[in-house]
Amino acid sequence: MNPQTNSRGLMVAKVVVLAALLAFPLVGSAFYTEMVAKVLVMAIFAMSLDLLVGFTGLVSLGHAAYFGIAAYAVALLTPKYDPANLWIALPASVLGAALAAFVIGLFVLRTKGIYFIMVTLAFAQMAYYVFHDTALGGGSDGIYINFKPDAAIAGWAPFDLNEPMHMYYFIVGMLVLVFAFLTLLLRSPFGKVLVGIRSNEHRMQSLGYATFRYKLAAFTVAGALAGVAGFLYGVLFGFVTPEYLSWHQSGNVLMMVILGGMGNLVGAVLGAFAFIGLQEVFSGWTKHWQLLMGGVIVAAVLFMPGGLSALPRRLYKKFKEERIHG
Amino acid sequence: MDFTTFLIQILNSLQYGLLLFLVASGLTLVFGIMGIINLAHGSFYMVGAYLAFALTSLTGNLMLSIALGIPLAFVFGALLEWLLFAHLYKRDHLEQVLLTYGLILIFEELRSLAVGDDVHGVDIPALFSASIPLSDTLSYPVYRILISVVCLVLAGALWWLMQRTRLGMMIRAGSHDRDMVQALGIDINLLYRTVFALGVVLAALAGMLAAPISSVYPGMGSSVLIISFVIVVIGGIGSVWGALVAALLIGFADTFGKVLLPDLAGLAVYLVMAVVLLWRPEGIFKKG
Numbered sequence: 001m002n003p004q005t006n007s008r009g010l011m012v013a014k015v016v017v018l019a020a021l022l023a024f025p026l027v028g029s030a031f032y033t034e035m036v037a038k039v040l041v042m043a044i045f046a047m048s049l050d051l052l053v054g055f056t057g058l059v060s061l062g063h064a065a066y067f068g069i070a071a072y073a074v075a076l077l078t079p080k081y082d083p084a085n086l087w088i089a090l091p092a093s094v095l096g097a098a099l100a101a102f103v104i105g106l107f108v109l110r111t112k113g114i115y116f117i118m119v120t121l122a123f124a125q126m127a128y129y130v131f132h133d134t135a136l137g138g139g140s141d142g143i144y145i146n147f148k149p150d151a152a153i154a155g156w157a158p159f160d161l162n163e164p165m166h167m168y169y170f171i172v173g174m175l176v177l178v179f180a181f182l183t184l185l186l187r188s189p190f191g192k193v194l195v196g197i198r199s200n201e202h203r204m205q206s207l208g209y210a211t212f213r214y215k216l217a218a219f220t221v222a223g224a225l226a227g228v229a230g231f232l233y234g235v236l237f238g239f240v241t242p243e244y245l246s247w248h249q250s251g252n253v254l255m256m257v258i259l260g261g262m263g264n265l266v267g268a269v270l271g272a273f274a275f276i277g278l279q280e281v282f283s284g285w286t287k288h289w290q291l292l293m294g295g296v297i298v299a300a301v302l303f304m305p306g307g308l309s310a311l312p313r314r315l316y317k318k319f320k321e322e323r324i325h326g
Numbered sequence: 327m328d329f330t331t332f333l334i335q336i337l338n339s340l341q342y343g344l345l346l347f348l349v350a351s352g353l354t355l356v357f358g359i360m361g362i363i364n365l366a367h368g369s370f371y372m373v374g375a376y377l378a379f380a381l382t383s384l385t386g387n388l389m390l391s392i393a394l395g396i397p398l399a400f401v402f403g404a405l406l407e408w409l410l411f412a413h414l415y416k417r418d419h420l421e422q423v424l425l426t427y428g429l430i431l432i433f434e435e436l437r438s439l440a441v442g443d444d445v446h447g448v449d450i451p452a453l454f455s456a457s458i459p460l461s462d463t464l465s466y467p468v469y470r471i472l473i474s475v476v477c478l479v480l481a482g483a484l485w486w487l488m489q490r491t492r493l494g495m496m497i498r499a500g501s502h503d504r505d506m507v508q509a510l511g512i513d514i515n516l517l518y519r520t521v522f523a524l525g526v527v528l529a530a531l532a533g534m535l536a537a538p539i540s541s542v543y544p545g546m547g548s549s550v551l552i553i554s555f556v557i558v559v560i561g562g563i564g565s566v567w568g569a570l571v572a573a574l575l576i577g578f579a580d581t582f583g584k585v586l587l588p589d590l591a592g593l594a595v596y597l598v599m600a601v602v603l604l605w606r607p608e609g610i611f612k613k614g
Contacts, residue, residue: 123600
């Protein structure tokens, strides 16, 4: 397999997957369409975290904060008896998440390694309590979003998010946009610096890069993209609760990234499918599905380093080694 | 707030802080010495509380239950280290975070399968159920004082163990150079297993002591876990002294936060952390 056919194969695979996603609501039931929509939102969320964990080497355990902040932003921007304007609510929510990420980033990026893991977690808890304990966020019940944002521009409506199909295709569109944006970002010199920071931050510093600024930029962008996912999630299900910011949510999305394989955008999408797929299957079997989920997580760490997207390569390598040694 | 109420809040802060220290000391010990970031540490606290509940239902006496529970927790910890954690020493933090995150889910569900999701109370032993009057209208429960004393004694014992005993010396040496200690003929695997089990016992004991005060409920490990992380981070990872100072700081912040700012009580702790980390990004007592 030379790299060129490999990348062409990957391109074909991406087109096939996109076509399958576009065709899915035409064949799948409304129930499964909504479930796939949920997976796609989580895939955006997982990609945003992968920018930090997989590409920049920053293991954040508080990424749900930005997801939740954007979800709350759209809930708070939606009047009780009217829809919000999509073209205001979406940028405002994403901006809110980005701003929070920027400010929190100023604090947490002063720390490294395990401190970083713990401090991101603690800041996310702070955000959690802001929504959980104050009247602003409606307490532990959260807030209902009674009306989905209105997509009309000067009276003309290109689509209507109240239509499940429109909502679905809007989410697919956002996924493609985020994927394309991250691909371009990672190919740019900026992306190369991030990968450089992951492998050796000191070397990047001695090369003259102000690595703190790069990390802060990456942290802010990742927060903004998590905000995109949070916005979509809130709108898709019509309510927000503090659980969106909980550290379990942060743990779950980190799990998706690892399960799919870090430093690989396709892997993040795969991870979201695998994680929510397993969750659905297990919860269909038993009320205690988290037991099985936990078992899978433990087994994945012990027996599957590198995640799903590394599996073909690992099997291939093993096969080759056995042919040489066996 | 009159003086007696203030005094009670001070005592509550101390008691809560010392209890948190017990949990956090285990966490920081396991990280500082074995280099393992263990998200499941809160689950050990929960295991302790449920152990106290189960054993007290059997024996009818909390003190006896604690005496029985400590060796059980030790064996549980040693088994867990042998089965899972021993495989994590050479792995990076990310994998440790994930595996122990998976463990939380497993423990939480096993708890649910074994004893259900109800909230249970545990009786304070009759011997300690009295209160000491502080003024005509207010009094302070003896049991809470007992907890503080036990935690203080354990803090001292831990310090003595680490600084003044041969075992402590080996443990400290092992955290610096595993291979060298091994080469000196010390069974490093056994040593690590002991330290880990000790960490589990500290968390479980805190859970057992707290059971009559906070009652026993699902998800109780999770809240304590996050607070102990905050303590370990503020104190400086691996520093037992730091954990003690930070735990007291957090005990005060949380208790007085609830009294002075009831709407934002949950936040107080994290605000303290933010301020400390702005001042010292690696905690108050940075190690090494």
